[in-house]
Amino acid sequence: MTGQSGEMIQIKELLKRNPRGMSITEISSALHLHRNTAAKYLDTLKLRGDVDRKEIGTARNYFLVQRIPVSSLLPYWPAPLIICDLRLNTVMVTEGILSLLECSLDVMYGVPIDEIPISLFKDPRIREICHNAVQGETRTHTFRATVRKKDLLLRIQGIPVVFDTGRDGAALAFFDETAHQSTSKELDLLKQQYAALQTGQREYIAHLDNKLRITYLNTPFAARTQRSGKQAEGIPFTSLFPAQILHEIEELLSEITISNQSASIELMMIRNDGTLGHEEWDLRAIFDEQGGITAYHATGRDITELARCREQLEQYHRNFEDLIEDRTRSLQEANRMLMATIREKEELERDLLFIQFAFDHASDSILLLNEEGQIIRANQTASTLLGYMVEELQELHVSVINPSITRSAWNKIWKDGYPGKRMRTRSIHRMKNGRILNVDVSRTFVRFLDQMYFCSIARPLEDKDDCIDETMPADS
Numbered sequence: 001m002t003g004q005s006g007e008m009i010q011i012k013e014l015l016k017r018n019p020r021g022m023s024i025t026e027i028s029s030a031l032h033l034h035r036n037t038a039a040k041y042l043d044t045l046k047l048r049g050d051v052d053r054k055e056i057g058t059a060r061n062y063f064l065v066q067r068i069p070v071s072s073l074l075p076y077w078p079a080p081l082i083i084c085d086l087r088l089n090t091v092m093v094t095e096g097i098l099s100l101l102e103c104s105l106d107v108m109y110g111v112p113i114d115e116i117p118i119s120l121f122k123d124p125r126i127r128e129i130c131h132n133a134v135q136g137e138t139r140t141h142t143f144r145a146t147v148r149k150k151d152l153l154l155r156i157q158g159i160p161v162v163f164d165t166g167r168d169g170a171a172l173a174f175f176d177e178t179a180h181q182s183t184s185k186e187l188d189l190l191k192q193q194y195a196a197l198q199t200g201q202r203e204y205i206a207h208l209d210n211k212l213r214i215t216y217l218n219t220p221f222a223a224r225t226q227r228s229g230k231q232a233e234g235i236p237f238t239s240l241f242p243a244q245i246l247h248e249i250e251e252l253l254s255e256i257t258i259s260n261q262s263a264s265i266e267l268m269m270i271r272n273d274g275t276l277g278h279e280e281w282d283l284r285a286i287f288d289e290q291g292g293i294t295a296y297h298a299t300g301r302d303i304t305e306l307a308r309c310r311e312q313l314e315q316y317h318r319n320f321e322d323l324i325e326d327r328t329r330s331l332q333e334a335n336r337m338l339m340a341t342i343r344e345k346e347e348l349e350r351d352l353l354f355i356q357f358a359f360d361h362a363s364d365s366i367l368l369l370n371e372e373g374q375i376i377r378a379n380q381t382a383s384t385l386l387g388y389m390v391e392e393l394q395e396l397h398v399s400v401i402n403p404s405i406t407r408s409a410w411n412k413i414w415k416d417g418y419p420g421k422r423m424r425t426r427s428i429h430r431m432k433n434g435r436i437l438n439v440d441v442s443r444t445f446v447r448f449l450d451q452m453y454f455c456s457i458a459r460p461l462e463d464k465d466d467c468i469d470e471t472m473p474a475d476s
Contacts, residue, residue, distance in 0.1 A: 021061030133158030133170030387432035
């Protein structure tokens with residue numbers, strides 16, 4: 001038996017070196033075997049599916065092929081199968097093919113492959129695949145078919161087989177790719193949508209594996225890294241940032257869990273011009289069915305200008321707070337001075353009120369006149385003495401009160417006056433009702449704010465003899 005196995009191996013090696021095929025005579029001559037012995041080994045190899053036989057003219061040539069024994073194919077092949085014999089008649093079907101085509105066994109069993117009453121089998125390519133498989137050639141075609149109003153995409157592969165009797169046959173394996181095609185279309189659509197979404201996108205987008213190696217980056221991020229997509233593939237994401245902030249990225253990754261699938265962080269970076277910048281990144285993890293991280297989807301944007309604006313705004317706030325504090329201190333000092341001034345004014349007002357009270361309630365009549373002889377102030381005593389209201393007195397000329405003083409006399413008095421000059425005389429005052437009063441008058445010139453005034457202080461006399469208008473010097 002061992003010798004037979006070795007000789008069959010030699011036959012297979014010989015056929016491998018002669019892919020065009022060899023006859024029994026050629027094989028027996030090359031291996032120095034008896035013709036009948038060579039024929040016996042070839043039948044055994046054909047029965048095992050190792051060699052195939054074709055008639056070329058009157059000769060029968062043998063080829064090294066890989067035919068699968070039907071008894072070995074059926075238990076282990078997962079796809080639905082139709083087994084045909086040498087004449088392309090259906091001799092075996094699996095349960096899967098009946099479920100796929102939704103038909104019964106009697107529809108297919110014993111019927112030539114191209115006469116099965118299903119529109120799919122009317123396609124001449126089905127017979128061609130089956131015929132080639134019988135001849136030892138594997139062919140595959142994809143078909144679109146409608147079965148029970150369902151559109152299917154079927155990939156049919158011909159498999160050379162050999163029956164236990166040693167006869168050649170063909171197996172048609174059916175692969176339903178309808179769901180795969182639908183999924184592929186959805187995937188293509190999603191890819192197109194994703195590509196359209198990235199068009200004009202200014203943010204950085206990067207795909208990372210679970211080791212944070214870059215697997216994809218968009219155009220803005222490629223410009224930021226100064227690498228093309230191919231050049232950036234496999235580069236660690238962390239290498240794009242200064243080494244001193246790697247612990248921040250590690251802390252960010254520790255925050256990502258199955259319940260918290262994304263995390264954000266602001267990272268310092270070195271810009272292409274060598275200056276320091278800031279970027280904001282969001283890392284979103286992609287998990288497998290077991291909850292393990294398989295990849296990351298990272299999106300980022302340059303916030304350097306925003307960070308600078310924040311710093312300037314914070315500086316403005318600090319400056320503004322300092323300014324407010326300075327202004328507050330200034331206002332507090334001003335308020336303190338204002339309160340002190342108010343207190344001083346209140347004291348002055350009290351003094352003025354007291355002086356006004358003393359002025360109004362003096363025992364003598366007091367009149368204050370200007371250079372034109374107009375009364376500008378009068379006390380209450382003068383109002384009571386002369387019978388005028390205080391407001392009325394302030395509208396009168398000196399000659400109305402003292403008829404003895406004419407305008408020329410008043411001009412002479414004023415011309416000879418100087419600040420501090422005092423005179424005392426006896427004169428007359430005329431009341432509002434026309435009555436003449438004899439008065440003792442003390443006259444004084446005073447200066448206030450670069451303006452000189454004439455002050456007349458009068459006291460009524462009861463003795464008519466004392467009514468002589470005589471000017472006397474004041475007591476010194």
